[in-house]
């Protein structure tokens with residue numbers, strides 16, 4: 001599901017973040033990663049609102065073109081995924097296994113729906 005190349009990059013990035021933004025405890029690091037993920041989800045929401053021109057006029061006045069807005073959404077989706085992978089790395093979660101398990105649950109749920117159960 002997730003390439004080894006991306007997993008290796010996340011490991012290296014995590015090491016860099018820990019060096020550049022040192023924290024006293026693992027708990028502090030965990031809360032920092034959760035806060036960062038929340039920030040990135042907010043940025044994704046903002047990009048979507050901007051693309052749909054659902055913001056206050058003063059924000060829309062400096063808004064990107066439609067093409068740039070789609071690029072912004074892509075960039076923020078990438079930030080959310082990367083930040084999630086960093087959080088998973090921090091907590092020792094095997095994301096390939098977690099995604100495999102989740103897909104199986106979703107597929108089973110929809111299979112029941114399609115069978116009318």
Ligand SMILES: [Mg+2]
Nearest residue numbers: 040043076079
């Ligand atoms: Mg971002």
